[in-house]
Amino acid sequence: MKSGYVALVGRPNVGKSTLLNRLIGQKISITSRRPQTTRYRIHGIKTTAEAQAVFVDTPGLHASEKRAMNRYLNRTASAALQGVDLVVWVIDRPGWLPEDDLVLRRIQVAERPVILAINKVDRLEDKGLLLPFLKEAAARYPFAAMVPLSALKGDNLEALEREILEHLPEGEPIFPEDQITDRSERFLAAEIVREKLLRALGQEVPHALTVEIEKFQTEGALRRIHALIWVEREGQKAIVIGRQGEVLKKVGERARCDMERLFDGKVYLELWVKVKENWSDDERALRSLGFVE
Known part of the structure; x- marks a missing residue:
């Protein structure tokens, strides 16, 4: 049996909450097109015969910290990286923004295995952009795996789940098998x-x-x-x-x-x-x- 905490991190609006809901098979994290939709750390729990993965949905990391809310969101997202066993970094199609550099610095400090999930590839008109981006990403950080997917449609989600299972540590379940979230x-x-x-x-x-x-x-x-x-x-x-x-x-x-x-x-x-x-x-x-x- 394997079990562990898996942090879902990334800049705002890359689809972390949509991915969490798809992985759990039930909507426990709200979604919208607005930045700052996710404001709290939410645990989504998936238990199978082989493993229990406790996914930690986090607010998007912001480059700007002008307001108290932005500072709170960044502290919450950074704190979620402490004590997890694995990080899934969700990025929005091929393309690198300043907020991605902020995420990179945070995961470097966390020193945990990181899977790069390239989301929304179903919206990518030129699929030829994907391979050069994967090479660029591999040069930036030694990812444990890189998985292109669509959280909205569920495309290639099985590949991501296989990689997560591969990198979870051995251990007994953390939560009861019928529990799907820690929130009331x-x-x-x-x-x-x-x-x-x-x-x-x-x-x-x-x-x-x-x-x-x-x-x-x-x-x-x-x-x-x-x-x-x-x-x-x-x-x-x-x-x-x-x-x-x-x-x-x-x-x-x-x-x-x-x-x-x-x-x-x-x-x-x-x-x-x-x-x-x-x-x-x-x-x-x-x-x-x-x-x-």
Whole structure:
């Protein structure tokens, strides 16, 4: 039996959360096209007859640390590299950006085996670019393996899983075999609401909002959930609510449907929107809202 922790790292928007959900076979990490979608370290647990891999989804590493939120995200992503047995570095098709150099420096310090996962190759129009990029990557770092794949479509995922199994250490399972995440239903409910907000809103609001669960009650198969959406300005509050409450209603309906599928039961969901000025650049406000490494 093999078991161990596998960190999924990379710059923002390369598909780490999509890859985690595909590996686990269930959606436990929210996804969107917006940067900073993943803000927390989330464990996704996959147990087979041969091994248990505990995947650690991490926020994207940012070159800029101007705001408290950016600094928190970088600290969280870097801390996830400590104590893991293996790193899967997810990169977005052939192409090297400054944020990739930041990731490279962090994994060099971690001194763990690293598998390079070249994601979104299904969108690569010129497949001839792949081989030169693999040669360039091999010159930059001694990767344990390099695997082109598509997390969205599941292409070549078996090859990645074989490499992960190959490099996991021997050991007993860390979690019960039927457990798929270390996060609570309360946490997952907040993240589902935030995902629906990210997908419903324009560019100006997503980074300035977060979701706090004020009440989570279970009554048999029914869950009563009251969620508070924090924004930084009154204008953002109006955008989140929408004309005659249309945006908030749509977000609530979509979030409730996802929760009912995930929790396998009925959900009663209420949403409110409040303003906490400049919360994302205030270390104390971040801690009070649950942003703790």
